[in-house]
Amino acid sequence: MNNQNEVITASGLEMRFPGCDVLKGVEMNVRSGSVFALLGENGAGKTTMIRILTGFLKPTAGSVRVCGLDPIRDSLEIRRRIGYVSDAPAMYDWMTVGEIGWFTASFYSHGFVERYRELVTGYEIPENRKMKVLSRGQRAKVALSLALAHDPELLILDEPTSGLDPLVRREFLESMVDRASAGRTVFLSSHQISEVERVADTVAIMHDGKFHLCGELADLKDSISEVTINLDDPLVSLPALPSPAIVLSEETEGRQRRMIARGFTREMQDAIAARRGVNGVRARAASLEELFVACTRGIAALRPQPQDSQAPAAEVSELSL
Structure with missing residues (x-):
């Protein structure tokens, strides 16, 4: 049964196309009132995940619930209860800003138009202006206003700030934090690491169709360290870190060895020294x-930890230093 505090849950989620496995057993829990950031390279599977969540794709295997509903069976109801903004919103260019609000209102309950007008007015976009003459930033603001006018339980953003100027991007980021503060949920898909770091409560790093890291951002940053070891001899052999420490990535340059490790303690540091x-x-x-690079370019996968209920099982190679 879906936990009432979880807006999105996914278990064993797979998506296969001919000759391509896009999602490979994804596990995910997104709690209510948070900003959940899905961070990954282009082609990592982020947009495919969103299309499954919104009911436009049926997964090959696994289960998923959005707002307690099945995206395949209840796709229309889910779309009424969520808001969605893509990186390139498709809107009728021949309509004015006001007309597109009236058009969209037909899909929602009473009060949509009034709220929409408040939002576009706040963004200082004239209602009588044609969509075709708006700048990319203005179009993004209209798309966000349309997505928020019915006060959705869940706001899904797929690379929403791509190509926008810094001021507009900042406004988008502030709106995400405001939504979470009001008890709503934001699901943000992005490859902009600095943006994610500013707004996210929880981060999942996706690479090659899998979650290689998933958890509270503050906890991840506290538990994962960059360790630099200076050696007299670059060929000196060091033992593997003791359990439960995990090496995510490792590199050697001359007499300096550098690694990204989870669970690295002061006792381990003293023992190596x-x-x-x-x-x-x-x-x-x-x-x-650094966490992102370790997960997408590193030579070790993340072993699931007991405290990380959101992290999927993954195989880990024990690496010696």
């Missing part, structure tokens, strides 16, 4: 960008 041939060990909290 005490070994013969090591002349210094430094550790600091890893940035979201």
Whole structure:
């Protein structure tokens, strides 16, 4: 049964096309009143995931619930209860800003037009202006106004700030935080790491159709470290980190060895520093960008941790330093 605090749940989600496996057993839980950011490269499977959530694609395997509903059986009801903004919103260019609001209102309950007019007025977009003459930023604001006018339980944004100027992007980010503060939920798909870091409560890093990392952003940044080891001899052998520590990525450059590790402790740092041939060990909290690179370019996968109920099972190679 779907937890009332979870707006989206997915289990064992797979999507296969001829010659291509896009999603490979995705597990996901998005809680109410949060900003959930799906971070991944272009082609990682983010848009496919959104098309499944909105009922436009039927998954090959697995189950998914959105607002407690089945996206295939209840697709129309889901679309009434959510808002959606893509990176390139498709709108009728021959309509005015006001006309497209009246047109869209026919799909929703009473009060849509009034709320829509308040939103576009707040964005300083004249209602009598044709859609075809609007700038990309203005079109994005109209699309966001249309998505928010019925006060959706869930707002889904698919690369919404792509190509927008910094001021418009900032307004979008502020609106996401405001939505979450009001108890609504935002599902943001993006490859803009700096934007995600500013607004997200929870982050999932997708690569090659899988979640390689998923959890509260603050917890992930606290538990994952960048470790730099200076060696007297670049060929010196060091043991693998003890469990439950996990190496996400590792590289050697001359006499310096650098890794991104989860669960790295002060005791581990002291033990490495005490070994013969090591002349210094430094550790600091890893940035979201470093986590992203480790998951998408690193040589180790993330082992699921007991405290990370959102993280899917994954195979991990034990790596020696």
